Amino acid sequence: AGIEPSVGVFIDGVYRSRSAAQIGDLPNVQRVEVLRGPQSTLFGKNASAGIISVVTAEPQFDFGGSAEVSYGNFNAIIAKADVTGPIADKLAFSLSGGINKRDGYVTDLGTGNKSNERDRWGVRGQLLLEATEDLKFRLIGDYDKIDEICCGVVNVVDGPTGNAVRALGGRVVSNQPFARRQWSNFDSTNDIENYGVSLQMNWATGPFDITTIGAYRAVRALTNQDSDFTSADLIGRNASDTAIDTYTLEARVATDFDGPINFLLGGFYFKEDIDTSTVLT
Numbered sequence: 001a002g003i004e005p006s007v008g009v010f011i012d013g014v015y016r017s018r019s020a021a022q023i024g025d026l027p028n029v030q031r032v033e034v035l036r037g038p039q040s041t042l043f044g045k046n047a048s049a050g051i052i053s054v055v056t057a058e059p060q061f062d063f064g065g066s067a068e069v070s071y072g073n074f075n076a077i078i079a080k081a082d083v084t085g086p087i088a089d090k091l092a093f094s095l096s097g098g099i100n101k102r103d104g105y106v107t108d109l110g111t112g113n114k115s116n117e118r119d120r121w122g123v124r125g126q127l128l129l130e131a132t133e134d135l136k137f138r139l140i141g142d143y144d145k146i147d148e149i150c151c152g153v154v155n156v157v158d159g160p161t162g163n164a165v166r167a168l169g170g171r172v173v174s175n176q177p178f179a180r181r182q183w184s185n186f187d188s189t190n191d192i193e194n195y196g197v198s199l200q201m202n203w204a205t206g207p208f209d210i211t212t213i214g215a216y217r218a219v220r221a222l223t224n225q226d227s228d229f230t231s232a233d234l235i236g237r238n239a240s241d242t243a244i245d246t247y248t249l250e251a252r253v254a255t256d257f258d259g260p261i262n263f264l265l266g267g268f269y270f271k272e273d274i275d276t277s278t279v280l281t
């Protein structure tokens with residue numbers, strides 16, 4: 001639970017410290033920036049291999065919206081919608097949501113159910129306050145939920161351990177990696193909640209552009225899997241219950257002088273609390 005990626009992912013300027021916190025169907029993506037190589041000077045910690053920065057559209061002061069639905073094999077359905085508009089002369093909002101569902105495609109002969117399904121949904125809301133022509137605030141809140149049977153494991157090579165499993169009364173689908181079948185004693189659990197809130201301020205005063213971004217993010221993950229990947233009762237549980245709370249604060253000042261010299265000065269604060277409990281029986 002303490003391992004973080006070497007490629008930092010930022011969404012609307014907020015660092016997502018865990019892969020589970022990076023999953024989401026974002027609406028109205030304005031641009032995606034991909035920066036290769038070390039980026040710690042501008043993006044803080046854990047940017048040794050590069051940065052992926054996703055920027056979504058701000059709320060608009062004209063009413064509008066969009067919706068999309070797609071359907072695919074295994075009854076895959078992806079649906080997203082968003083709406084935006086003004087609340088007052090200087091205040092605008094946007095609200096969006098989406099679902100992502102699909103049947104599993106790996107048959108578990110032990111439980112009779114399907115693995116590798118999709119069952120995800122999320123909502124996201126924004127408020128934009130343009131206090132003056134040079135000062136604005138952007139408040140963002142989001143919540144994403146994943147509750148899936150994941151992930152199926154198939155047999156590639158049936159070696160000596162296969163005979164040992166069968167000697168113990170277990171069963172395995174032998175040497176058929178493309179059969180999309182497996183044996184296990186119980187369905188796996190992949191229950192993840194990802195949510196957070198951020199507030200960004202942009203203030204242009206004279207030749208200085210001042211930006212601050214404060215954020216709180218949380219990940220709650222409950223996972224369990226029959227990790228012997230057979231019908232033999234070798235591993236009863238391989239469960240993990242993890243709670244991660246992340247606090248970040250960034251402040252930077254950029255100049256726009258007429259002369260040949262300009263500068264960017266900033267600071268980045270990061271605090272993360274991890275509480276995890278793992279059971280292997």
